[in-house]
Amino acid sequence: MLKKAGGEISAPKGVKIAHAEFPRPFESGLEYSPPARGDWNIVHMGLLIPKSHQIYFCAQGCLRGVVQTTAEMDAMDRLSWAYLCDEDYADASMEYNIIDSVCEVIKRMKDRPPCILVFLSCMHLFAGVDFDMIIDELESRFGGIDFVKCYMTPTMRFSGLAPVPTMYKQMFVPLRNVPKDSKSVNIIGYNWAFEQSCELVKMIKDAGFTLRELANCKDYESYLDMAKSRLNIVVIPEALAAAQELEQRIGQKQLYLPVSYDFGKIRDNYRKLCDELGIDLPDLSQKENEAASALAKAAELVGSMPVAVDFMATHKPLELCRLLLENGFNVRRVFIDVINAEDGEAFEYIKHNHPDIELYPTVNSSMRFFASLEQTNDEYLAIGQKAAYFCCTDHFVDMVGAKGLYGFDGIIRLAAQIEDAFENKKDRKVVIQHKGMGCQSCL
Amino acid sequence: MIHYARIISCYTADTSGVCSALYELGGMVVVHDASGCNSTYATHDEPRWYTMDSMIYISGLTEIDAVMGNDEKFISDVCESAQRLKPKFIAICGSPMPAMTGTDFDALALIIQQRCGIRTFAMHTNGMKSYLVGASQAFEMLAQNFCGKTGRSGKRPIVNIIGATPLDLSRQEIIDSIRSWLEENGFESGCCMAMGSSLEDYAGAGDAQCDLVVSSSGLEAARVLDKRFGIPFVTGLPFGKEYSRVLAEDIRRAVQGRENVLSCVERETDKFDIAVVGESIYAGSVARAVSLQTGRAVRVIHTLDTDDCVVAQNDKKLADEDKLEAEFANYGVIIADPLFKPIVAEQTKFVGIAHEAFSGRCFRKTIPDLVNNKIDLEI
Numbered sequence: 001m002l003k004k005a006g007g008e009i010s011a012p013k014g015v016k017i018a019h020a021e022f023p024r025p026f027e028s029g030l031e032y033s034p035p036a037r038g039d040w041n042i043v044h045m046g047l048l049i050p051k052s053h054q055i056y057f058c059a060q061g062c063l064r065g066v067v068q069t070t071a072e073m074d075a076m077d078r079l080s081w082a083y084l085c086d087e088d089y090a091d092a093s094m095e096y097n098i099i100d101s102v103c104e105v106i107k108r109m110k111d112r113p114p115c116i117l118v119f120l121s122c123m124h125l126f127a128g129v130d131f132d133m134i135i136d137e138l139e140s141r142f143g144g145i146d147f148v149k150c151y152m153t154p155t156m157r158f159s160g161l162a163p164v165p166t167m168y169k170q171m172f173v174p175l176r177n178v179p180k181d182s183k184s185v186n187i188i189g190y191n192w193a194f195e196q197s198c199e200l201v202k203m204i205k206d207a208g209f210t211l212r213e214l215a216n217c218k219d220y221e222s223y224l225d226m227a228k229s230r231l232n233i234v235v236i237p238e239a240l241a242a243a244q245e246l247e248q249r250i251g252q253k254q255l256y257l258p259v260s261y262d263f264g265k266i267r268d269n270y271r272k273l274c275d276e277l278g279i280d281l282p283d284l285s286q287k288e289n290e291a292a293s294a295l296a297k298a299a300e301l302v303g304s305m306p307v308a309v310d311f312m313a314t315h316k317p318l319e320l321c322r323l324l325l326e327n328g329f330n331v332r333r334v335f336i337d338v339i340n341a342e343d344g345e346a347f348e349y350i351k352h353n354h355p356d357i358e359l360y361p362t363v364n365s366s367m368r369f370f371a372s373l374e375q376t377n378d379e380y381l382a383i384g385q386k387a388a389y390f391c392c393t394d395h396f397v398d399m400v401g402a403k404g405l406y407g408f409d410g411i412i413r414l415a416a417q418i419e420d421a422f423e424n425k426k427d428r429k430v431v432i433q434h435k436g437m438g439c440q441s442c443l
Numbered sequence: 444m445i446h447y448a449r450i451i452s453c454y455t456a457d458t459s460g461v462c463s464a465l466y467e468l469g470g471m472v473v474v475h476d477a478s479g480c481n482s483t484y485a486t487h488d489e490p491r492w493y494t495m496d497s498m499i500y501i502s503g504l505t506e507i508d509a510v511m512g513n514d515e516k517f518i519s520d521v522c523e524s525a526q527r528l529k530p531k532f533i534a535i536c537g538s539p540m541p542a543m544t545g546t547d548f549d550a551l552a553l554i555i556q557q558r559c560g561i562r563t564f565a566m567h568t569n570g571m572k573s574y575l576v577g578a579s580q581a582f583e584m585l586a587q588n589f590c591g592k593t594g595r596s597g598k599r600p601i602v603n604i605i606g607a608t609p610l611d612l613s614r615q616e617i618i619d620s621i622r623s624w625l626e627e628n629g630f631e632s633g634c635c636m637a638m639g640s641s642l643e644d645y646a647g648a649g650d651a652q653c654d655l656v657v658s659s660s661g662l663e664a665a666r667v668l669d670k671r672f673g674i675p676f677v678t679g680l681p682f683g684k685e686y687s688r689v690l691a692e693d694i695r696r697a698v699q700g701r702e703n704v705l706s707c708v709e710r711e712t713d714k715f716d717i718a719v720v721g722e723s724i725y726a727g728s729v730a731r732a733v734s735l736q737t738g739r740a741v742r743v744i745h746t747l748d749t750d751d752c753v754v755a756q757n758d759k760k761l762a763d764e765d766k767l768e769a770e771f772a773n774y775g776v777i778i779a780d781p782l783f784k785p786i787v788a789e790q791t792k793f794v795g796i797a798h799e800a801f802s803g804r805c806f807r808k809t810i811p812d813l814v815n816n817k818i819d820l821e822i
Contacts, residue, residue, distance in 0.1 A: 030503070035486070071802060089542075104765075108449040122506075123540070157505070158506070158507070159506045433486075
């Protein structure tokens with residue numbers, strides 16, 4: 001119910017995909033923040049490096065979010081900070097203030113960490129701080145600690161490499177150029193460990209390769225061992241810059257096998273993988289048939305119930321919508337602010353074949369009132385937290401960043417989660433407000 | 444000057460203070476910021492975000508707009524949303540980047556007001572000060588511009604509650620407890636700035652005989668109301684059975700004598716064994732309540748910039764982690780937010796009272812309602 005708004009507010013209207021422009025269907029303007037928090041931020045990502053410590057340098061307002069993220073993970077022993085005051089940004093002491101603060105923090109530690117991620121802010125970059133000099137000085141003072149340049153610079157999000165790809169890139173800077181093991185490969189730039197049932201994992205392991213994933217590294221040494229792998233497999237576009245940097249710097253080949261909901265593209269991915277590993281492509285028809293059957297079964301169960309999907313659920317929400325539409329689901333709404341270039345083909349397909357599907361922004365100022373003005377409860381089956389929030393439904397697949405859903409195995413799992421969402425409600429208000437899906441939370 | 448911490452949390456900033464103070468009033472608050480301020484505020488500082496609509500937005504500032512001084516985008520975006528959503532007023536706030544580029548928020552407010560015909564106020568925040576500074580500015584603005592006098596007089600003295608935000612008092616039930624306590628003590632509770640009252644309620648704020656200031660962020664507004672309407676104020680929160688009685692007496696004293704009473708600072712000033720850490724009026728009230736209930740001397744350690752009028756003689760003002768750690772070692776008991784615990788020595792007894800402005804939503808469920816209740820802490 002709408003409370004305390006200034007005047008009469010009418011429900012925001014979606015844009016029919018037939019009339020939507022690619023890649024930005026909506027005008028920019030003031031931005032709202034819907035209360036769906038399952039996405040990962042730079043704190044969650046950085047903490048994947050075992051035993052690493054993070055130190056943030058920024059204004060108090062910017063500090064608050066990263067400190068609270070860490071506190072909710074009960075990981076305050078892995079984060080330190082120093083804040084900038086009014087008088088700090090106008091003088092020439094920023095570099096030495098940072099160095100001195102790092103020294104003081106290290107002095108107060110019982111044990112020195114093997115790696116410290118040093119985060120600077122928009123203010124530092126705007127002031128032209130010499131980050132290289134800071135890192136060089138710190139490395140000269142503290143041998144045995146890998147200092148990594150990291151950035152919390154949202155103002156520069158459209159200037160060069162975006163924040164998330166930058167973070168993935170920096171996360172692998174400590175890897176050194178060591179002799180390569182021809183029988184080992186990495187998956188990089190994915191926040192969770194792959195499911196063991198995933199055919200990608202099975203193919204790699206069945207062929208006798210060692211698979212290294214950051215989420216499975218138990219200690220700093222095993223993280224550094226990722227440098228031994230001869231190949232980096234990347235499954236999301238945000239990690240391509242990291243793979244490129246590693247290829248150039250330490251000679252690890254890269255292979256892009258993007259998350260996909262298109263059976264043909266999934267087959268192509270596996271063909272490329274087998275070519276790269278020098279192995280025969282196994283017969284995937286059984287898994288493919290299982291995926292098709294699982295989708296058909298879920299579609300029959302869900303029937304005509306309208307379905308909504310959001311962009312936070314997966315990197316290719318429109319490709320996912322296409323899969324659902326082609327398998328009989330009644331997709332009606334997509335919550336998306338900007339369409340990923342890799343989703344362009346699916347956008348065109350839906351535009352021509354399902355022109356009435358509505359696109360909605362998530363950050364537009366009117367969206368503040370969308371959930372309040374939504375006339376129904378639990379009418380929709382949502383895929384993603386934002387879709388669940390806006391559509392006011394407890395029937396939702398709690399999906400962020402395509403967690404655990406890769407290949408045919410991923411589609412089978414997704415179909416099972418859709419069935420579960422149809423049959424069982426989740427406590428939407430509680431579930432979607434947890435930060436960093438899969439991370440520890442004190443809430 | 445460096446301010447660093449190895450392991451403790453930090454207080455939320457001035458922009459969150461503005462948003463929290465103005466949340467319920469039907470106005471639009473726009474933080475001129477890239478992206479972080481709104482999600483941080485909405486996630487960690489605002490328990491009402493999911494259940495109560497409001498118009499709190501960010502501008503989505505980009506580097507190119509900051510470098511080129513493209514204020515027009517900010518102005519037109521604010522006006523576009525305001526004309527569509529029709530807020531009762533607009534408040535615009537600065538963050539670190541506009542502070543660096545020297546954005547003139549007074550001028551922007553004037554232009555926005557002229558262009559869209561809605562009263563617009565500049566909040567002089569920069570993301571580098573504590574929430575108290577932002578909330579204080581917002582409350583002062585409300586007192587100057589939206590509080591009035593209707594001439595209504597009640598049979599009982601009317602008492603306003605000034606300076607209430609969830610950042611200090613977490614939830615509406617605590618405000619409701621304060622209202623009940625006022626009624627039980629023969630007062631009529633007036634408007635609450637700013638939890639549970641509408642902007643229309645402020646039109647009668649000047650009819651009150653006393654303002655109860657419940658956070659140091661409310662002091663400037665109370666001074667404005669004193670100046671405009673001659674309303675005296677009392678500082679304190681009615682915590683514990685004994686201090687609740689004392690505070691009620693202090694309000695009577697203020698009403699009868701038309702004098703300000705700094706109730707929360709009237710404490711013992713030596714032989715401290717217990718320290719309470721945090722915002723001055725909340726911590727001062729806990730200190731008085733504990734002291735009156737147990738007979739032990741309690742010192743307040745003020746961890747935020749505060750007005751000297753709510754600092755008792757021999758209290759301490761400390762903000763940096765290393766200095767706090769050294770100071771905490773001097774006491775048998777520390778009462779503080781749980782995120783201070785890592786710097787409290789093992790031999791010192793630690794009693795946690797969560798403070799939303801420090802630990803966000805981590806311990807929200809455990810925040811006690813101490814109003815007119817026996818202080819049930821293991822001290």
